[in-house]
Amino acid sequence: MLLKDLAKVAGVSLSTVSRALHGDPRISEPTRQRIQAIADREHFVLSKSASALASRKSFRITALFVDHFNTWFTSTSLEGLYSVIETSDYDLFPLALHTPEELDRYFRSLSKNNNTDGIIISSIHLSKKHTEQLAASHIPVVGLDSYGTQGYDAAIILNNERSMTIAAQTIKRLGHTTIGFVHYPQPGLFRDYSYSERIPQFESICKAQGYTSQSFEHFTSEDGRADKAGVESIITRWESSQVQPSVLFVETDDFAITLLSALREHGFRVPEDVSVVGFDDNPVSQLIGLATFRQNALENAHYAAHTMLDLLQTSSAKHCAGSYHAANAPDDELFHEDETAFIQRRTLAKAKGAAKAKGVTKAKTRNKH
Amino acid sequence: MLLKDLAKVAGVSLSTVSRALHGDPRISEPTRQRIQAIADREHFVLSKSASALASRKSFRITALFVDHFNTWFTSTSLEGLYSVIETSDYDLFPLALHTPEELDRYFRSLSKNNNTDGIIISSIHLSKKHTEQLAASHIPVVGLDSYGTQGYDAAIILNNERSMTIAAQTIKRLGHTTIGFVHYPQPGLFRDYSYSERIPQFESICKAQGYTSQSFEHFTSEDGRADKAGVESIITRWESSQVQPSVLFVETDDFAITLLSALREHGFRVPEDVSVVGFDDNPVSQLIGLATFRQNALENAHYAAHTMLDLLQTSSAKHCAGSYHAANAPDDELFHEDETAFIQRRTLAKAKGAAKAKGVTKAKTRNKH
DNA sequence: CTGAAAGCGCTTACAG
DNA sequence: CTGAAAGCGCTTACAG
Incomplete structure (x- = not known):
């Protein structure tokens, strides 16, 4: 069944059917309803290819990830985007x-x-070149968990600086004098993703609070793997570390959870031997008591999708975008900041001896079973 | 840049460019390479709408779920499907x-x-009517975690009967005389999804092993919620239950994990007070020691996607399907059975007193903190 | 308020 | 091996 068949049944022209189905106000209400009723009865569906070609739109919104779909952040984002776009x-x-x-x-x-x-671009850092290419394309671009606003028409950005300030303050208050940063090995060989912003920020905030370079150590998994083998290599490094930090700050919960589990398997007590802090507050973190930062991934995705639909409406006519481009309105209301909340849970505790000596002690005890 | 512009640059006709780009063997290799080089240099991309409309294909494969994308099974399936289809x-x-x-x-x-x-249809039960509609559509249909083969051109089916047999045997061997079935409240008001097959199967196998109706109790969350509130209502029912089963068999790990966590929060010891068994072996289950059945969701999705691409190749010409339809080849090699593996972990233990009295004892002890 | 007609950017018989 | 031309199923100025 095609549009022309519908037209024949309804006794009107093809144009009229098309207009009625799209709610064109030029079609009288009775006519519209009559045509819609026939379309419903026949279970008529427009050909997306034909509609797209004729209208010079694609009717597609691309959700660009540099990750797998079965991670917490990506699957949650996809769910949030889908539920609005559908x-x-x-x-x-x-x-x-x-x-x-x-x-x-x-x-x-x-x-x-x-x-x-x-x-809708998730979690990556856009280069200068990318920014130009996006602008030249005149395609609306919304960032989700973006690294900066550059190149986006709208973006949801985590307030990482605020989070890192809270993290640094909390860790200091608990008496930790040595801190390990565990980098999440982003799949796909990307280097400048949004997570990667957090650790340098955290480090500089710690330094502002009086920590020295000797108090820090960075941990990356040997082979860039985010799985159990990845955390094993990190534990090995941590064990043989000079600094042997008493708290490990991990870029994402997914990785922190795997690390936590492996530490316990190795006989380390968390937080007695070492504290662990993650980032995201995914549902598992709550179950296992991981201290972390909560980001509102689902709501952020809803926001991103709604904003995209708004932009698409605005720029509808002929994709004559550009007028609403980031460069022209840098601190637009379209840039939304998500203030993450710190969630203290049992994997983060006072440093050993923090109460009496205030520092210096390193967590070197260890129970192998 | 359009196909006609490329043709102008290359000094050939539009038809030749189209053929070259599609690797039509009628185009000579040198010509093909020359055209491809120009296309690459210009970063030319075909319009999907136009290609689709002209070729009477859509170049889309639909992955149909009746669930959210941020659950373990759905996100894992999506990842598996995508990685092949891309x-x-x-x-x-x-x-x-x-x-x-x-x-x-x-x-x-x-x-x-x-x-x-x-x-590609995931996890739902197709009605007779659906089967007919699918057949009439001449669209290839592949089932993933299907409930039966009916209506599919190919399907991946979990061998639930075998799993349930193992479950029943294991539970009996551990001396449990009372068994609770916890139903996963499938979102979206569906009743006949693939999981729902397992519990009746399990029940009938248990009966064949000598359990009576009085040994069973079914638990469903009051409001059909799969979240914490859902498990709370189940715990309440379990506490006030006559049978108060010593082992809870939960339809999916996602729900079993939430239940396990809530039970422990309530002060119940697992497995001392009650054993818990899930289904899926999702990564969290491993971390928290949940006894479960492993299904190979990622590989099953790969298989489903490859099978779909094969069917699409076969039926290419003009969607003149029907020749490979399920009805015509019921026990075809296209129907793949995934044999799940039972994973014994610490949430499943012997029933109390099982060693001495062999049964009868009910798990009624309980430590509130 | 409605219709006839051009056209969206490709693919693919058909002809050579 | 290559090209001219019809056509895929719609949308949308344009004309009335």
Whole structure:
């Protein structure tokens, strides 16, 4: 059943059916209802390809990730984006890019590419070049967990600085004098993702609070693996470390949970032997008592999707975007800051001897079983 | 940049460029390479809408779920499907339907609907009507975690009967005389999803092993919620239960994990006061020591996606499907059975007094803190 | 308020 | 091996 068949049944022209189905106000209400009733009865569905081609839109919103879909953040974001976008005329099209080269190629092809009406980009750092390519494409771009506002028409940005300030203060108050930073090995060979901003920020805030370089140690998994083998290599390094930090600050809960579990398997008591702090407050963290920072991933995704739909409405006519571009309105209301909340749980405790000596003691005890 | 512009630059016709880009063997290799080089240099991308409309395909594969994307099974399946489909010419479109009415409407519109080339359906039970509608649509349909083979051109089916046999045997061997079945409240008001098959199977196998109806109790969350409030209502019922089963068999790990955590918060010791067994072996289960059954969700999704791409290749020409339809080849190699593995972990232990009295004792002790 | 017609950017018989 | 032309199923100025 095609539009023309519907037109025949309804005894009107093809144009009228198309207009009625789209709620064009030029079609009288009785006519509209009559046509809609026939369409419903026949279970008629417009061809997306044909509609898209004729209207010079794609009716697709791309959700760009540089991660796997079965991680907490990505699956939660996808769920949030989908639940909003499914209510619109657009389809959500998830896209995963695995290497910086793939990302470059994607951005380079954008301006010639009529295959997406909007892009929601998650968690990556856009280069100067990417920013230019996005601007040239005139495609609305919304950032989710973005690293800065540059290149976005709208963005949800975590207030990492505030979080890191709270983290540094809390850790100091608990008497920790040595701190380990555990980097989450982002899959896909990306280096400048949004998480990576947190650790340098945290370090500089700690320094402002009187910690010295000797108090810090960075831990990255040997082979860039985010799984059990990855945390094993980190534990090995931590054990043989000079500093042997009494608290480990991990970039994401996913990785902190794996690390926590492995530490316990190795016979370390958490937090007696070492404290662990994560970031995200994913549901598992709550179950296992991981101290962490809560980000509102689901609501942030809702916000991103709604903002995208708004931009698409604004720029509707002929994708004559540019007018609402980030460069023109840098501190627009479209840039939303998510203030994460610190969640103190049992994996974070006072440093040993903190009560009496205030510092110096290192957590070196250890119970192998 | 459009196909015609490329043709101008290359000094050939539009047809030749189109053929070259698709690797049509009629185009000479040197010509093909020359055209491809120009296309690469210009970062040319075909319009999917136009290609789709002209070729009467949609280049979309729909992944149909009746769940949220941020659950273990769905996000893992999506990851598995995507990683295979991204290597093809097709795009993966996730689709979530929330009510049986939405599902009906979707199936009804299928035959008139040229908006998808293939459908991968996850975890739901197809009615007779759905089966007919799918057959009439001539769209290849692959089942993932399917409830039966009916209506599918290919399917991955969990060997639930085998799993339930192992579960029943294990529970009996451990001396449990009372068993609770905890139903996972599937979101979206669906009643016949694949999980729901397991509990009746389990019950009938238990009966075959000598358990009576008085040994069983079914638990469903009061409000159909799968969250903490849901498990709270189940714990309340379990506490006031006549049977008060000494082992709770939960349909999915997601729900078992939430239940386990809540039981412990209430001061119940697991497994001393009550054993808990889940299903799925999701990564969290391993971390927290939940006894469960392992299903290979990621590999099953890979298999489903590959099978779909094969079907699409076979039926390529003009969607003249039907030749490979389930009805015609019921025990085809396209029906793949995943044998789940039982994973014994610490949440499942011997029933109290099982060693001496062999049964009868009920787990009624309880430590409130 | 409605219709006839051009056109969206490709693919693919058909002809050579 | 290559090209001219029809056509995929819609949308949307344009005309009335």
